[in-house]
Amino acid sequence: GAGVSQSPSNKVTEKGKDVELRCDPISGHTALYWYRQSLGQGLEFLIYFQGNSAPDKSGLPSDRFSAERTGGSVSTLTIQRTQQEDSAVYLCASSLEDWRAETQYFGPGTRLLVL
């Protein structure tokens, strides 16, 4: 079946602009995660959705970052007033909910460049 999809694949924006990143999880996956990965760095957890609610927003770097999920499916990550330090690859992953922490499957990522 179809994997996790993300759009756009690449985004170049000017400092101060807002951007929206989209994630389509695997059908039937109720858990959705957003991560950020800067060049040569590890995965930085941003936010986790269980259905439409976000029980863990602890990784959002600032109040310029927000995310929502509707219909238990698509999620959007919004970055307002982008800064150059926001440049990174934004990865989305989804999983079935399981008491053990089910396997997360990653999308291809959105490469964001803030000029």
Added chain:
Amino acid sequence: QKEVEQNSGPLSVPEGAIASLNCTYSDRGSQSFFWYRQYSGKSPELIMFIYSNGDKEDGRFTAQLNKASQYVSLLIRDSQPSDSATYLCAGGGGGSNYKLTFGKGTLLTVNP
């Protein structure tokens, strides 16, 4: 603060050798452990997961888990140049916590 530690490498092995990748974790409540492979410029892809103490084998890959020592490893037998990538260790689970904590990854280079 839950942490997963990995040697950043780079780990360099000759083709055909065994590559050994190691990981330690701080949260004793973690129940599930995952190894992901990430090629440069690509997203992570799952190689293996392990829940129980001991070894789990899948083809050329063997994952080992020792919960008493809070240690997870990945052995790659008959290493190939195509195995050259960054390997991410992740741990999580326990109760209703589905969040995984990732290590920073170990860069593996397999030399022909």
